[in-house]
Amino acid sequence: MPFPNDFPTYPTKQQFIQYLEDYATKFDISPRFNEGVASAEFDSKLGFWRVRTTGAKGGDEMEYVCRWLIAATGENAEAVVPKLEGMAEFGGPIRHTSLYKSGEEFRGKKVLVVGCGNSGMEVCLDLCNHNARPSLVVRDTVHVLPREMLGKSTFGLSMLLLKWLPIRLVDRLLLVVSRLLLGNTSRLGLDRPKLGPLELKNLSGKTPVLDVGTLAKIKSGDIEVRPAIKRLKCHAIEFINGRTENFDAIVLATGYRSNVPIWLKEGDMFSKEDGLPRKPFPNGWKGECGLYAVGFTKRGILGATMDAKRIAEDIERCWKAEAKHCTPFKGSLFPLSSSSSP
Ligand SMILES: NC(=O)C1=CN([C@@H]2O[C@H](COP(=O)(O)OP(=O)(O)OC[C@H]3O[C@@H](n4cnc5c(N)ncnc54)[C@H](OP(=O)(O)O)[C@@H]3O)[C@@H](O)[C@H]2O)C=CC1
């Protein structure tokens, strides 16, 4: 179900919520809100999955029983919080982006944003817009692309080009246009990886950063780039280049991970280490006993789409095969008198 034609390229929160509600109505979906899955386990005696949930405040336990279970909790289910030396000593707030609401509370403060993915870049800009003074830790290479190219969204354009051209050529085009529109990002302290943005996404899962105005703030000096952190002190931070600088607060834009191992009681399909399917792409979508996984391919929306189609087809096939084996109602109720039944 596509977005309505009158939606802008970047729908508002309210428009997106409306889309989700229309989607649920159209496909007759009744979401269960304010419930979290505590555990899901296959009951081999029953031949079904038992899924236990708890209410928002930990109360109201429920159990669901189902033939098929699709894990769709994603690659960004819980915050990754790095252990930094001296973390307990630091005097100011240390906030992961998952808990970041607005730059308002950091007004006038000197803030270190750790991590230069899409979250870190957008938080830096928001901090600037609230008159905070952010610095950004960039410890590795990163691909920054303009959000739009030739009047089209870079993401949409990439997906379109990939239908016709090999990935390396699309990457070359993206980099040429980025260079024209953004200039040389290395001069701002943002070196590019050797691999192109889409190839890197496919191989490592690292998403290119879409610039929403952060680069201009780095250029103007409103955001300063810093190397990796060595250790935290009471009101200061020491970097690996030996410099120490005072900061009032830290925002950890250090990313997210899957939380499947916490709730799914199952040993084979998902790795305990990273919470992703063990089978390599594109085979990670199917497990045993009616268990499936969607959206754990590190290949963004395209990857999730592939999983979703395969799962829907597989369940349809199982469903039809099982329906065939079920004896028709009449036959099973009156086995002796149904001499005409096959
Ligand atoms: N508008 C949009 O489209 C947005 C999309 N997103 C998406 O959500 C997902 C999550 O994004 P995000 O939250 O940015 O997480 P990411 O995983 O994309 O980025 C995390 C960043 O933190 C860095 N990092 C991690 N640990 C440390 C550390 N100890 N010291 C210094 N740097 C560190 C990583 O660097 P390194 O590479 O060196 O590990 C990386 O740059 C992504 O897919 C992203 O594209 C998020 C926000 C907005």
Ligand SMILES: O=C(O)C(=O)Cc1c[nH]c2ccccc12
């Ligand atoms: O398909 C997705 O959802 C991806 O994560 C890939 C992606 C995210 N942002 C982009 C920007 C330009 C090209 C590809 C991507």
